[in-house]
Amino acid sequence: MMASAVAIAAPVPVVRRDRQRLIEKLAGCGFAFPAFLLLLLTNLVPLAVLLYLSFTNYELGALDTRFLGLDNFRKAVTDPVLRRSLANTFVYVAIVLPGAVGLGLLIAVLLHRRKRTRTFYEVVYFLPVTSTLIAMATVWQFILHPNLGPVNGMLRAMGFGEIAFLSEPAYVLPTLAAIGIWQLVGFNMVLFLAGLSAIPRDLYEAAEIDGCRSGIDRFLTITWPLLGPTTMFVIITTSITAFKVFDTVAVMTRGGPMGSSEVLLYAIYLEGYQYFHMGYAAALTLIFLAFVLLFSILQTFVLERRVHY
Amino acid sequence: MDTHLPSPHPSPGGRGRSPVGTLARRAATLFVVHGILIAGAVFILLPFVWMLITSIKSPAEIFAVDFSLWPKHFNAVENYGFALQKVPLLRFAANGVIVCAGILLIQLLVAIPCAYALAKLRFPGRTALFALVLMGLCIPIQVPALPLYMGLAQVGLLNTYFAIMMPFFSSVFAIFLFRQFFRSYPDEIIHAARLDGMSEFEIVWLIVVPSAWPAIAAFSVFSIVAHWNDLYWPLIVISDTHLATPPLGMMFFADAETGSNYGALTAAATVLTAPLVVAFLIARRRFIEGITMTGIK
Numbered sequence: 094m095m096a097s098a099v100a101i102a103a104p105v106p107v108v109r110r111d112r113q114r115l116i117e118k119l120a121g122c123g124f125a126f127p128a129f130l131l132l133l134l135t136n137l138v139p140l141a142v143l144l145y146l147s148f149t150n151y152e153l154g155a156l157d158t159r160f161l162g163l164d165n166f167r168k169a170v171t172d173p174v175l176r177r178s179l180a181n182t183f184v185y186v187a188i189v190l191p192g193a194v195g196l197g198l199l200i201a202v203l204l205h206r207r208k209r210t211r212t213f214y215e216v217v218y219f220l221p222v223t224s225t226l227i228a229m230a231t232v233w234q235f236i237l238h239p240n241l242g243p244v245n246g247m248l249r250a251m252g253f254g255e256i257a258f259l260s261e262p263a264y265v266l267p268t269l270a271a272i273g274i275w276q277l278v279g280f281n282m283v284l285f286l287a288g289l290s291a292i293p294r295d296l297y298e299a300a301e302i303d304g305c306r307s308g309i310d311r312f313l314t315i316t317w318p319l320l321g322p323t324t325m326f327v328i329i330t331t332s333i334t335a336f337k338v339f340d341t342v343a344v345m346t347r348g349g350p351m352g353s354s355e356v357l358l359y360a361i362y363l364e365g366y367q368y369f370h371m372g373y374a375a376a377l378t379l380i381f382l383a384f385v386l387l388f389s390i391l392q393t394f395v396l397e398r399r400v401h402y
Numbered sequence: 403m404d405t406h407l408p409s410p411h412p413s414p415g416g417r418g419r420s421p422v423g424t425l426a427r428r429a430a431t432l433f434v435v436h437g438i439l440i441a442g443a444v445f446i447l448l449p450f451v452w453m454l455i456t457s458i459k460s461p462a463e464i465f466a467v468d469f470s471l472w473p474k475h476f477n478a479v480e481n482y483g484f485a486l487q488k489v490p491l492l493r494f495a496a497n498g499v500i501v502c503a504g505i506l507l508i509q510l511l512v513a514i515p516c517a518y519a520l521a522k523l524r525f526p527g528r529t530a531l532f533a534l535v536l537m538g539l540c541i542p543i544q545v546p547a548l549p550l551y552m553g554l555a556q557v558g559l560l561n562t563y564f565a566i567m568m569p570f571f572s573s574v575f576a577i578f579l580f581r582q583f584f585r586s587y588p589d590e591i592i593h594a595a596r597l598d599g600m601s602e603f604e605i606v607w608l609i610v611v612p613s614a615w616p617a618i619a620a621f622s623v624f625s626i627v628a629h630w631n632d633l634y635w636p637l638i639v640i641s642d643t644h645l646a647t648p649p650l651g652m653m654f655f656a657d658a659e660t661g662s663n664y665g666a667l668t669a670a671a672t673v674l675t676a677p678l679v680v681a682f683l684i685a686r687r688r689f690i691e692g693i694t695m696t697g698i699k
Contacts, residue, residue: 113596114524120602121525124515129531131512131572136538139546139553146548153552200442203435210436216686217443220450222693223682225631227649228671231656232449235456235664241465243452275446283694337542340633344653358544358634365548366638375548382545389540 146375153369165376175377177352178360181266182336185356188270189277189335194327196274197281202316204282205289215286218279226276230344233272234259259346262353269341269354277334281327288323292316333388357381453675457481457668464664481665482673485655488666491673493644494651498677501566501636501647502626509573509625510618517580518606522592532581538574543635551638565639566647570629576621583617584610616691623685623692630678648674 147165151158169175204214221229236242237258245255258268296315305311317324339358342348348355348363361381365374456464460477485491519525520532546569554565587610595605611618633649640646643654655670682689 116602117523118525121519121523121528124519124523124602124606125525125527125531128512128516128572128577129534132534132538132574135550135569135572136541136546136574137534139549140541142549142552143545153555196442200439203439207435210439212686214439214443215690216683217446219682219690220679221446223627223678223689224450224675225649225652225671225678227631227633227652228675229449229453231652231667231671232453232456235668236449236452241664243448275449278442278446280694283690287694333542337544339544340649343633343637344656361544362634362638366551371548371552378545378548382541385542385545386540 143375143378146372147379149372151372151375153371158372161372165373166380168373169376169380174352174355174360175357175380178348178355178357181353181355182338182357184266185270185273185338186332186335188267189273189338190328190331192270192274193277193281193331193335194324196278197327198285198320198324200278200282201285201289202312205286215283218282220279221276222280226340227344229276230272230341233341234345237268260350262350265346265350265354269338269345272341273335273338277331281331284327284330285320285323288320289316292319329388329391333385336384336388357384453668453671456664457672459665461663461665477665478669481669484663484666485669485673489651489655489670490644491651491655491670494646494648494674495677497563497645497651498630498648498674500563502629504563504567505570505629506622506625508567508571509576510622512572513576513580514611514614514618515606517577518584518610520577520581521584522587522589523602535574535577535581539578543569547635547638554639560639561642561645563645566636566645569635570625573625576625579617579621580614583614587613619688620692623689627678627689627693 148161148163149158150161150165200214200218204211207214237244239245239255239257239260244258248254248256256264258264292315296319297311300311300315305314337358338356339362342354342356342359343362346354348359357377358381361374361377364370364377455473458476458478458481459473460475460480463473463475463477516531520528520535550569551560554560554568559565591609592605595609600609630647631649632647633653636647636650637653640650643651646654652670652674656667
């Protein structure tokens with residue numbers, strides 16, 4: 094790169110080269126400035142404000158605001174609502190993560206090298222990723238309806254009792270998680286398919302010669318280890334997406350019944366935008382950010398290695 | 403077919419077996435594989451099928467105790483008519499188009515020059531800016547949302563298109579992606595263009611951008627899908643029904659007195675889901691590329 098630059102620049106007088114450097118500097122700054130300004134306004138300044146707010150008891154419209162130090166965070170640690178919503182969020186992630194990653198991998202492995210039917214299945218499994226989750230959540234709500242929904246209709250027909258999927262505290266999180274899996278499987282499937290197509294075919298032939306006869310053997314000795322980076326990436330993205338669960342809760346349960354589906358983002362939403370406890374909501378947001386960062390830092394490393402153009 | 407199917411089922415290509423046995427094994431493998439795939443497909447398609455069928459059923463059949471899959475009386479005109487009349491459905495869709503187009507346009511205008519500068523120009527603060535971009539990749543909208551909401555409330559801009567679009571104007575993901583893409587663009591061509599007297603502005607928009615078309619298309623799909631479907635931010639800044647984006651409109655609709663009219667509700671869901679699904683069916687490759695090139699949603 095440098096060599097060619099020098100070769101082209103060689104006949105150019107020094108003055109012009111300096112001019113070129115100046116132009117580059119000016120153009121670079123000019124091109125980067127709008128993005129920088131917007132990042133400042135929509136990311137950096139809000140982060141600083143958020144941090145400040147989290148140390149205060151600011152409420153929207155309140156006249157006096159006191160500096161509380163770490164009181165908001167102390168309150169958060171003992172707040173039963175926050176504890177419950179954090180616990181619920183983790184339960185949700187704990188169900189969605191193995192479900193969406195495992196099923197995504199299973200479907201991808203089964204689909205890989207299907208020739209005639211691959212496109213059909215790919216379209217079907219990817220459909221939920223493109224569709225509007227809120228609209229589909231409304232449909233799911235109807236499907237799971239105790240009296241009118243087809244699922245309970247089938248359960249009745251098969252002689253089982255009705256299951257109140259969304260109003261029975263013990264079932265509500267698994268039900269929401271199943272919908273989360275429904276939405277994510279196709280996304281993960283495509284990522285796994287991309288990973289699978291990068292595995293050289295002769296490896297499978299070599300493994301067969303070495304005595305790896307069964308498909309399970311081949312999967313364990315070749316597919317699974319070589320798919321490692323992809324799996325890592327899928328696990329992290331799925332964790333983050335699941336951790337940010339909000340839409341289905343907001344539409345289908347609103348945290349109910351009795352707080353059994355209250356998740357972290359929904360708790361923040363209520364504190365900040367319904368009760369207008371800005372200070373406390375800011376502290377909760379920072380807690381949320383801490384968890385996302387944990388995942389995201391890992392993700393950025395994987396992403397840096399993964400996106401090649 | 404190939405004998406190296408990495409499926410968790412016994413290979414059909416075993417040596418030393420009778421051809422009939424091999425064939426039987428292959429058939430059994432295919433049966434199991436497609437059995438699993440079809441079972442999954444039914445689970446995936448269930449809400450779509452149920453949505454379409456309910457949207458053409460009459461209330462009597464929807465509320466009937468003995469449920470049937472296919473409607474006896476078609477009520478499509480009434481359901482869709484009701485959904486379109488009672489609720490400004492087309493308005494929601496138009497809002498979605500306006501918001502997505504506005505966001506995408508500004509994202510491209512802001513991110514492309516910045517990405518080019520990060521990839522190809524030496525200027526002070528380049529490393530710091532790139533660090534900022536990487537940091538931005540880790541911060542979901544829910545984090546700056548609270549201060550942004552307060553700021554917008556302060557200047558009286560809640561309930562405007564601007565409020566829905568503003569946080570997304572500078573997409574760190576677009577900057578990151580385009581930078582990766584531009585980095586592999588040959589320097590020789592840029593130098594030659596400079597010698598021809600082209601300005602940096604012309605080089606970006608006339609020379610580099612046309613070559614980056616695949617990345618731009620993929621990002622556009624990603625951006626449109628993300629913002630057509632976003633609920634969190636519009637829910638916070640929009641309370642005026644007339645400015646609702648599709649998901650928010652759907653939520654208003656489900657909350658309204660029409661809430662128990664499942665025929666109309668599913669008709670509305672169909673109308674608001676259809677644009678992206680149809681676009682996906684048409685441009686399948688681009689969609690899958692665009693949405694999966696990131697884990698950030």
